[in-house]
Amino acid sequence: MEKKNRKGSVLFSEYKRGEGIKKAITAARENILFEIRESKLKGRGGAGFPTATKWTLVSAASSEEKYVICNADEGEPGTFKDRVLLLEYPELVFDGMVIAGYVLGAKSGILYLRGEYEYMKKPLEDYLESMREDNLLGKNILGKKGFDFEIKIRMGSGAYVCGEETALIESLEGNRGEARNRPPFPVTTGFLGKPTTVNNVETLASVSHIVIKGGEWFRKYGTDKSTGSKLFSVSGDCEKPGVYELPWGTKISELLKLVGAKDTKAVQIGGASGVCVPKSQFERTLAYEDIPTGGSIIIFNEKRNMLNVLRNFMEFFVEESCGQCTPCRIGNVKLLEGVEMIENSKYTFSYINQLKELGRSMQVASKCGLGQSSPNSFISILENFKEEVFSGNGGTNGK
Amino acid sequence: MESKDNLRVPGSQKPLVIEKPTDLTTIGGTVSVEINEKKIIVPLGTTILEACKMSGISIPTLCHHEDLCVAGVCRICVVEVEGMRTLQASCAFPITAPMKIKTSTPMVRKARRHIIDLLLSEHYGECYSCFKNGKCELQTLAKEYGVDSYTFGHLDKPKYEIDKSSYSVVRDMSKCILCKRCVRTCIDLQEVGVLEAVNRGEKTHISTFLDKPLSDVICINCGQCINRCPTAALRANDPSDEIWAAIDDPKKHVVIQTAPSPRAAIGEEFGLGAGHSMTRELNTALKRIGFNKVFDTNFTADLTIIEEGTELIIRLYKALVQKEKIALPQFTSCSPGWVKFIEHYYPEYLENLSSAKSPQQMFGALIKTFYAKKAGIDPADVVSVAVMPCSAKKFECNRPEMNSSGYKDVDYGLTTRELARMIREAGINLPEMPKSDFDNPFGEASGAGLIFGATGGVMEAAIRSVVEFVLGKKAEDIFEKANIIPLRGFDGIKYLEIPIGDKVGPVPEIIQHLIPNWDWLKGATLKIAVAHGTANAKKIMDNIKAGGKFSECHFIEFMACPGGCLGGGGQPIPTTPEIRKLRAKAIYAEDESLELRKSHENPHVVQIYKEFLTEGPCGHLSHKLLHTHYTKRGRYIA
């Protein structure tokens, strides 16, 4: 595991392994929680839930057993920033987990690693072993009496839905990867029914920095509602794809320039479950208050066929729906059929509009985030690229 | 049953963990919610669905079922909660804080309509050619929401082949809406778990182990899944065409026996509320349909008590006096679902299972021997039908060992639902039928046989006779009105100790050849237990295996179905705890109205031992005709 010389003001800033843990254990748990609250850190896994709130709930839960789960399922098409963090900055992620253990009063941590990242398992395990040698894991960590914490790595099974936190927990318990009913939430009833925090890799990495440098420092970056920086996984039609750390509030156009994107027609923000932004909206910003994202940025230039793009996304959802709830299981099939109808010029606008309405029902009635977000690209591509999509081989234009 | 603890289901379907406070007057014991702008105060942890019901608002449901843990998968029950971006499934949402709920907004109505349209788009079948027509929850919803076209299309070919391999349950997965009620039934009520959802996305379907036919997996045929399926995806294997053919064949002598539970429930199929016994109306209807004779299964229930009770006494005598190694506790054997359960899951305990056949099969053997001879009919011409609350009875009558008359002892097991359909097909409105009696030579039966239909009933019937046999006293002197209340009701497991004391009676004539006296029972305590629903049976069996308290029992009644036979897999749909309670009430009321309430006092039973089974209970002939053996099946079927 070798560190590349990445540049960034927050996540990729200086950090010495173990220093976050060292500082944390000399402070009271409430003080750490206070710093995190001050930082206004929000979850980086996509949903953007305030991390301090989640942790406060878990730390307040009265239970002997609690769990810290690091969500490294990274299944959203077009994201690979968690991989970079784990391979190049494991100290940030694992220190973050140990700090979480300290703050929440948990003794075990689990890294839920995406199935395709099997090759990372051995190096990460070696890394954990070296942490044990340095007493950054194990019993009485760094001499702090009574503070024990261990981290295990568990492999995911390759289903996208298992990145959803309750489906992830189900999968850890050996059941079918299906989302649970909420409430109760994992913070009270999580892994094995115990209070559990599930956090994205990047969220935990941010915590390590916040502990050292403070909430106020973190807040200096980004916008008022979206503090700190974000890692973006940039792919598609550009000269310099890769992982970028940028402050929240960056404009799409700025990002495109940075990565050397030319003739850009559209940017898919947030992966398959995100939205497709057309050129006319490139001045919008990447931020929770404008276009929130877990970090996937896929760039399409003028040569791309947006209907093809949409078809790929819909095929993905038809395949990845866990199949338990009606709107998502059948709805996605209907949306895909709609795309095929447009491809074959066998549609009426009234039916396509009905499908968009169906998409809106799916967004509110599906059981988990997968079905709730799967119609996003259907709706946004058909609305934002109307002319292209419906011109092509000539639809019946409502006839 | 009725307790949903200790479930094997995954967390995505676990019950809500919010504990409702016992004392609602404590601070925080209740929450005030606003439903459609009306305030209502509910106990903490009440679901939105329950709260709506309390304020008289009905919410459509498909995957929700009162007997089962929450699934929250069909999403038809969604409502709007103020401040939440998405709609919430009301069946799966426990209220823990004040909230404002709206149940009929444009967004809610549209989502529900979309869900129905989506389900119909993946549904194969036309209602008019479907047996569930008029009783289907999907159809009812489509009607309520004014569906008049298939917005998102409709299947024109079945997606799956119909699985008719099982004698008991037919699976037509092209009509399945994936509500998973069957899965939850099979796992948490029955602890069998042969059904599970497999694959993902649109390929998701309910499957058996390795997609094998149902006959080749360890299904116990209880039919509980059928009772909870909202559509026509699950049904019993219906023999009514064959029965009509037999009735229409002038050469055939077609007889039917009716069990107590169908009689207590069949009225529901004719629009009556639960809890109306139709015993004597049914006799008339069956004759009008064309059955030659109508017999009362309770007669052989009485016989079962004598045979099984005698077997118990012999086992106890061998164990206590002759110090033989003999399997105890003795388990009842009248529930074929339970019998198959133990054959698969606890084959090492088959010795404990009473060798007495179930009342259905005893009757079958007697009809084609004793009755045929008496009536001067060639048993080859007799077609014997049994109307049962049960789908497992269909499997039972097809067991190869059930041929002790030299013919197939019972030709067809017919469920309550199927019989109701035959009656309707014959143009008969059952509740309007005049009353008539059962046919001889079996005629009248006792109330003890009648209460076999409810959980604890077999045990109560047995105890009424056993205490009279052993103590020489009237059961009424020990239990008020001979009602053994601790054995009644729907607790999953019931347990009772009956001290014998030092005063015993004389040995009754009928078993004098087997034991000399009762002295050996002086000072003993009879320990008995009752379980219904195989999930509860499993608890007892595991306790016995671990050497726990139930291993010290003498006699245990097991019924595969929640509530006992009255909740059987062939009974009218729907089934709820309330409906089962009412059926039980009808059965106990009928028992109390009878003169004759103890099996051993049944004059026809006394007569048959004089006339036919002359060696007495557990004698040679009764062993040949009334007892059976079991098969070690294990958990895997090759």
Ligand SMILES: Cc1cc2nc3c(=O)[nH]c(=O)nc-3n(C[C@H](O)[C@H](O)[C@H](O)COP(=O)(O)O)c2cc1C
């Ligand atoms: C279908 C689906 C897939 C998801 N996949 C991931 C994932 O791969 N990684 C992740 O961190 N969060 C994923 N999430 C979000 C998680 O449910 C959860 O919100 C997140 O792990 C919480 O961590 P955070 O608060 O640190 O963001 C997914 C959500 C959904 C609905």
Ligand code: SF4
């Ligand atoms: S929304 Fe899709 S992935 Fe989520 S529970 Fe429903 S079917 Fe499963």
Ligand code: SF4
């Ligand atoms: S299952 Fe229900 S909806 Fe389907 S065809 Fe039968 S009656 Fe109609």
Ligand code: SF4
């Ligand atoms: S009949 Fe009983 S055992 Fe068989 S699948 Fe249905 S519920 Fe399970």
Ligand code: SF4
């Ligand atoms: S078979 Fe019936 S009960 Fe089972 S999932 Fe399908 S519709 Fe529901």
Ligand code: FES
């Ligand atoms: S009835 Fe509530 S989700 Fe199915």
